[in-house]
Amino acid sequence: MKDETTGSRTKNGHSRAATRRANEAAILKAAETVFAEAGYGGATMQLIADMAGLPKANLHYYFATKEALYRAVVERIFKIWLKAANVMDDAAGPAEGIGAYIEAKMEISRRHPNGSKVWASEVMHGAPVVQDYLETTLREWTAGRSAVIERWIAEGKMAPVEPAHLLYMLWATTQHYADFNHQIEVLNGGPLSPAAWQAAKTSVKEIILRGIGVDPA
Template identity: 90%
Template sequence: MILKAAETVFAEAGFGGATMQLIADMAGLPKANLHYYFATKEALYRAVVERIFRIWLTAANVMDDAAGPAEGIGAYIDAKLEISRRHANGSKVWASEVMHGAPVIQDYLETTLRDWTAGRAAVIRRWIAEGKMAEVNPEHLLYMLWASTQHYADFGHQIEVLNGGPLSEADWTAAKASVKEIILRGIGALPPS
């Protein structure tokens, strides 16, 4: 409850505009209770950023044992789009943090994310070597996957305006199918249509 409330306030107000009182109000708690769990706004912010980061890292586990890119990257796209749907504010907080030079999470970028990216790039290189997909730069493929899936969270307002309202269940299903089709066909992981 606290992390969800903080996620919303940080996404809407940014780190500088967020206050512990706003977060406490959003969570329906006295401010003293909030401070019991998180002594500072910085500690709470870091917990929000760590939460979305862990969710994203877990989503990518589907790639590790997948038979090939159609299965692994396809499942990863599904998972990432579902995260954009269910954790849009967490994604927005992460995006804002990175756009501001990652003052709080630079250590994650230099360690955990770098190691994670190297591990997923190795999986992609293996699929390339096995002839299961076109020879592409694995890191740039990962950047493209992040951009195309997180766009639905980070620019959700724009999508809703262009869609004429929030995406329906059918719209989310179509988005997943379209993103997978475009990317998987583009990297040669699907047979020609």
């Protein structure tokens, strides 16, 4: 009986943990959409709860305030982007490192367009919620990746360019496919197919790599 009770508690514990993860994922996904479409000022916890299919009280259980939920949304996309950049750290050169980074960032734009839009809006409004991230984590990240690019330049593996401006170009190009996806869909005659996404990744990678004197093959 004791073992069964312990097992039951374990199962219930796993069940509660799984439910919590599922609810948090549903809330964050709904919040991304609402914040992207309505902006921070227009978004309400009730709208987010309705889209998540959960009672409003549940949102306040996981996120006490709208600002806390908004910060979780912008932190989430930021961490996803930072993780994508890990491919540059141990890459043999820019073809592998920058090429893989472009692939990863384009895929994030395909999978998380609303998160990217929320981040863009936040920054365009002066980053009132995540200014601390810009001044610390992003600044440190940029300095670290700039050092990698400078090393590749010193090793003669790519043309001498200003690392910061190359990074800005990478962000602007890859995130364009999320932030301006409606414009792209209109010009494309509809959403990009998986094949069209792959073609876009290949084109962006080739254009940027050839622009810094690197053979993308």
